Amino acid sequence: MEIVLIIVFLLLGLVVGSFLNVCIDRLPAKQSIISPPSHCPACDKRLSVKDLIPVFSYILLKGRCRYCKSAIPKRVLLVEAVAGIGFVLLLCFYGVGPELAVTLFYFCLFLVIFVIDLEHHLILNKVVYPCAVTALIISIFLPQLEISPSLAIAGHFFDLGWASGIVSALLGGIVGFVIFFIISLLTRGGMGEGDVKMVGLIGLIVGYPLIFV
Numbered sequence: 001m002e003i004v005l006i007i008v009f010l011l012l013g014l015v016v017g018s019f020l021n022v023c024i025d026r027l028p029a030k031q032s033i034i035s036p037p038s039h040c041p042a043c044d045k046r047l048s049v050k051d052l053i054p055v056f057s058y059i060l061l062k063g064r065c066r067y068c069k070s071a072i073p074k075r076v077l078l079v080e081a082v083a084g085i086g087f088v089l090l091l092c093f094y095g096v097g098p099e100l101a102v103t104l105f106y107f108c109l110f111l112v113i114f115v116i117d118l119e120h121h122l123i124l125n126k127v128v129y130p131c132a133v134t135a136l137i138i139s140i141f142l143p144q145l146e147i148s149p150s151l152a153i154a155g156h157f158f159d160l161g162w163a164s165g166i167v168s169a170l171l172g173g174i175v176g177f178v179i180f181f182i183i184s185l186l187t188r189g190g191m192g193e194g195d196v197k198m199v200g201l202i203g204l205i206v207g208y209p210l211i212f213v
Ligand SMILES: [Zn+2]
Pocket: 040, 041, 042, 043, 044, 045, 065, 066, 067, 068, 069, 070
C-alpha cells in the first residue's frame, strides 16, 4: 500500500471525524448539521480554521476553548482519532474500490449511532430511516457474492438477477427487526424501539442470513 494513499485516507478520516462530531452534537439537539458554522457551545464564539484542525487543535488548546477556556469534551478528540484510524484500517483491508466506499459510509454511520446512544440513550429515527433507504439502494448494486445459500438455491429456479441483492437485504431487515421486536415485547421495554429499528437496519445492510451473525 502506498504511503501517500495511507496519509490521504488518514487526513480524510480526521476531517470526516470532525464532521461526525458536528452530527453527534447537533442531531440530538434538533439543529441543522450545515448551518450555523462551528461555534463554541459555551461562549457562542465562532471558531476559526485554527480551532478546527482535527486532533491537533484539541491537543494545542489542551482540550479547552481558545476564548472562554471551557472544556471541550474528550469525545471530540476520540471520534476524530477513531475515524482517522478506521479509515486507514479499512483502506488496508479492502483496498480502493466500491466496497471500501460502502464500508466507510457504514463505519461513519455506526460511529455516530454509537456515540449518540452512549451520550443520550437514543437511536434517532432521522439517522436510521434515511440510512435504511440508502442501504436498500446500495444493496441493488452490491456484487452477487453475498448471496445466501438459500437464495442461491432459489436462483437455480428463478433468475433473481439484479434483485438478488435487494431480496437478501429485505429478508435480513425483516428477520432482524422481527427477532428483536419479539425480544422487546418479552422484556417489556428492556430493549428500546430504537434498538429494534437499528437491528432492522443492520439486516438491510448485511442481508440474510448474515443477520443471524
Ligand atoms: Zn468558548
